Amino acid sequence: MNTPNSLLIRRSRRSSNLSFVALGLVAVGLVMMPYVVYQSVTSSMVMLFVLVIIASMWNLLAGFGGLVSIGQQAYIGIGAYTVIVMADLGVHPLIGVFFGALTSAMLALPTSWLAFRLRGDYFAVGTWVIAEVYRLVMIKFQFVGGADGKSLVGLSGLDPVMRSALTYWFALGIAILTVLGCFWLLRSRIGLALTAIRDDEVSARAGGIDATRIKRIVYLVSAAGCGLAGGILVVDALRVQPDAIFSVSWSAYMIFIVIIGGIGYLEGPLIGALVFFAMQQFLAEMGTWYLMLLGVLAICAAAWFPKGLWGAFSQKTGFRLFPVGYHVAQRFDTPVDSRAPLFRN
Amino acid sequence: MTEPVLALRGISKRFGEVVVAEDLDLTVAPGEAIGIVGPNGAGKSTLFSMIAGEQKPDSGAISMLGRDISSLPAQDRTRIGIGRTFQIPRPFEGMSVFENLLVFATSGAGLHGHAAYTRAAETGERVGLGDVLNAQAGSLGLLARKRLELARGLASDPTVLLLDEVAGGLTEPEVADLVELIRGVQQEGLAIVWIEHVVHALTQTVRRLACLAGGRLIADGDPFEVLDDPVVREVYLGTTLTTEEDTA
Structure with missing residues (x-):
């Protein structure tokens, strides 16, 4: 009897290999930026990288895990404060950023025990409340400046141009790592389970998936990512201000970016962050009108492109930048009936 | 015993x-096939939900x-060998047919790598979805969705499979294919509990039939004796209980 060894599963297609080359070129181009453009451009692009990171994390959380949190600013804040505290202890701020990710993930675990008791809308509101609690607790501590916030020590000795470039590369590096990390996660066994949970949680449980465990993993990963983003913000601004770093606006940005770009697609947050960043740059002087425009745009996107810009594009063309699926490239060459039975008990 | x-x-x-x-x-012996009939709202699907x-x-x-x-949660029951299908198919719509099956082969049957790929593809081929393994599950029609439900149940390598109205809404030739398929896997040693309104599909497959009404099994035994039982007839009065002889 033939063994069905002719089955061939592919994880990527030729078009995606090309797109990887293109993405690599873009990355190289971004790395070269500080040598070719003004410092003001690169320093504003740090915000773009932060947006890519937090939106990618929210996409994992809400787009795949179904966990619509509006309290991820809690972990941005925790990450930022960790860098401040570690710097006071003599740890280099760029190293401190990674500790920020660690603290965020560590605090996210007990938080998840609390927040995961809530479902749907209650979870969303609950996470916001929890983030507020983190802010209120933080401003009680005078050693981190209370309600006034605190400046970062440890980077002041550097030449401003050098420091700006360093921050840019650091933020770029973390953003690339975050996106690649999401890609790796979604290609893994956890990603398969996560995608199933995205589509139908009850069905996923029937498939043997421990949905709560997978969601908790994603919640911790997302907290760590937001911690990194908070660290970058503090390294960039050289100070932390509790009301700004724990602001719910961060959640508004994440949601806007992911909805516009395409929820449930790895590419969505990238496109959405670009759109949002461009709007921020060109329309910021419009003040209140800018915020209204954002709102109208989000509503239009939700009404006409429920899968976002990338979703609409991807469904038309079938193109994916990051192939996470499984493609059956070749079926068994022996007819089905001649093969071994499915059950041998 | x-x-x-x-x-x-x-x-x-x-x-x-x-x-x-x-x-x-209710007791199900290894490899046994049991049919469950009963009027709508009798609690058949809830019974499956409780078992699963x-x-x-x-x-x-x-x-x-x-x-x-x-006290085991649903995912653990799947892992130890209780497979189920949903009455209204619940595929992972954004995933391909193959990926749907792969979820059950990995998380359900606990397989890894090529063994998981093989099981996913085998079960897909077995139910006749071999040509659409790469198709998005959300794009499938009713028959294909029902087949996918069945294949997903099989992919998790169950010891007992709960089938919830897998023949409902299908044409006669489609029902015949389905019956042949289910008889096939049952003969390989899989125990089956099958809720169905298409009674002749049951009588061709099972040697034991139970009737659930008002939260109780009001009859349990030989399929044709159960169907002839006056109490069962009474419960079904006004609903469509058709055996093959009736429709022929």
């Missing part, structure tokens, strides 16, 4: 005033091969 693959003891469940199970006992761990009974115990599984 071998341990029953599935044993329900004194299962009770009510939603407010509605009794869906009352002190219900999606809903908890108010009281009573469920055991599998002698082990009490009453």
Whole structure:
């Protein structure tokens, strides 16, 4: 009897290999930026990288895990404060950023025990409340400046141009790592389970998936990512201000970016962050009108492109930048009936 | 005597005033195929939900091969060998047919790598979805969705498979294909509990039929004797109970 060894599963297609080359070129181009453009451009692009990171994390959380949190600013804040505290202890701020990710993930675990008791809308509101609690607790501590916030020590000795470039590369590096990390996660066994949970949680449980465990993993990963983003913000601004770093606006940005770009697609947050960043740059002087425009745009996107810009594009063309699926490239060459039975008990 | 693959003891469940199970006992022997009929709202699907761990009974115990599984969550019951299909198919719509099956082969059957790929593809081919393995599950029609439900149940390598109205809404030739398929896997040693309104599909497959009404099994035994039972006829009065002879 033939063994069905002719089955061939592919994880990527030729078009995606090309797109990887293109993405690599873009990355190289971004790395070269500080040598070719003004410092003001690169320093504003740090915000773009932060947006890519937090939106990618929210996409994992809400787009795949179904966990619509509006309290991820809690972990941005925790990450930022960790860098401040570690710097006071003599740890280099760029190293401190990674500790920020660690603290965020560590605090996210007990938080998840609390927040995961809530479902749907209650979870969303609950996470916001929890983030507020983190802010209120933080401003009680005078050693981190209370309600006034605190400046970062440890980077002041550097030449401003050098420091700006360093921050840019650091933020770029973390953003690339975050996106690649999401890609790796979604290609893994956890990603398969996560995608199933995205589509139908009850069905996923029937498939043997421990949905709560997978969601908790994603919640911790997302907290760590937001911690990194908070660290970058503090390294960039050289100070932390509790009301700004724990602001719910961060959640508004994440949601806007992911909805516009395409929820449930790895590419969505990238496109959405670009759109949002461009709007921020060109329309910021419009003040209140800018915020209204954002709102109208989000509503239009939700009404006409429920899968976002990338979703609409991807469904038309079938193109994916990051192939996470499984493609059956070749079926068994022996007819089905001649093969071994499915059950041998 | 071998341990029953599935044993329900004194299962009770009510939603407010509605009794869906009352002190219900049911035993399934290894490799046995049982059909369950009963009027709409009799609690058939809820019974499956309780066996599969999606809903908890108010009281009573469920055991599998002698082990009490009453407190196991749904995903663990799948892993130890209780497969199920949903009455209204619930595929992962954004994933391909193959990926749907791969979820059950990895998380359900606990397989890795090529072994998981093989099982996913095999079960897909087996139910006749071999040509559409790469198709998005959300784009499938009703028949293909029903087949996918069945294939997903098989991919998780169950010891007992709960089929919830897999023949409903299908044409006669489609039902015939389905019956052949289910008889095939049953003959390979898989125990089957099959809820169905298409009674002739059941009578061609099972040697034991139970009728669930008012939260109780009002009859349990030889399919044709159960169908001839005056109490069963009474319960079904006004609903469509058709055997093959009736429709022919």
